[in-house]
Amino acid sequence: MDTSLERSITLRQLRIFTSVIEHRSFTRAAEALSLTQPAVTHQMQALARAVGRPLLDPGSRAPVLTAVGQALHERAGRILAMVGDAQDAMDDVVELRAGRVHVAGDTTVGIYVLPDAMAAFHREHAGVALRLDVVNRAQVRELLLEGVADVGIIGTLWDDDVLAAEPFLQNSLMCFCAPGHPLAYREPLQPVDLLDGPLLLREPGSGTRESAERILRSAGAEPVAAMEMASNGALKRAVAGGLGVTVLSTYAVRLELQLGLLRPLRVSGFPVERMWHVTWARERLLSPAATAFRAFLHTTEWRASLAIPLGAE
Secondary structure (H helix, E strand, O other), X not given: OOOHHHHXXXXXXXXXXXXXXXXXXXXXXXXXXXXXXXXXXXHHHHHHXXXXXXXXXXXXXXXXXXXXXXXXXXXXXXXXXXXXXHHHHHHHHHOOOOOEEEEEEOHHHHHHOHHHHHHHHHHHOOOOEEEEEEOOHHHHHHHHHOOOOOEEEEOOOOOOOOEEEEEEEEEEEEEEEOOOOHHXXXXXXXXXXXXXXXXXXXXXXXXXXXXXXXXXXHOOOOOOOOEEEOOHHHHHHXXXXXXXXXXXXXXXXXXHHHHOOOEEEOEOOXXXXXXXXXXEEOOOOOOHHHHHHHHXXXXXXXXXXXXXXXXXX
16 A cells, blocks of 8 residues: 555644635634744645645635645545544543443452442543453453453462552451351350351352461361352351351441341451452553552542441440
């Protein structure tokens, strides 16, 4: 494809050309563009040389387009309009009137924390499209490295430098039971007492379970789960129904505490404090919208909705 015209003409020349035709005068075009008339004449001559054909009828005192000039003028208007649209689109992205942010969150933070953060961000930047994937820790990593997700939220970090990370939010793990559970009348408890619950835990590989097992073993109790469940929802329902006791993030039980379906148990060594982290692919340049969302996660105003009613303790 011949690109000689692409290399020869400039947007500035097209802007001057359209202004001359619009004002039907070199002088008025120069005034409108804050240029001298010789500068306008020079740019019009350079444009005609680049095209290789006359753009204006040399026999007319006022600017009159030739057939070639007419063809260029029609397209010059569209080119300049598209450039303006591109500028507007870029301004929208930079000023967060547009854009997209894809977030991947580990199970507990993805279900019980990130929706609040995303709703608050949307109230300030309604033009930014948001998406949340709630997946396991390994899948968060995959989505980030594949370039599908912009930002991820996880608990335990990987021991490498592929992903950049920064602390996000403290996550407290506590023991919970149904009101009236027999262990509630034996407080304060030792970790080994939880086995009399019986003890219900998340499935192997869950970060919550790993933390519970770690503190039980450190207290000399082998953490044998009487029942395993692959979701916080099923676990909470089972415990609220009196099937046993469990260890969960305090963020996961806000509603159940408010409704009186669960109550915290005072157990030595609890709460266990863990940290959630914001993470992203180190080699990837985040978009303005993703950068703004990452910064927004560290603001304090939206976190008021995360208040945990532990008064029953």
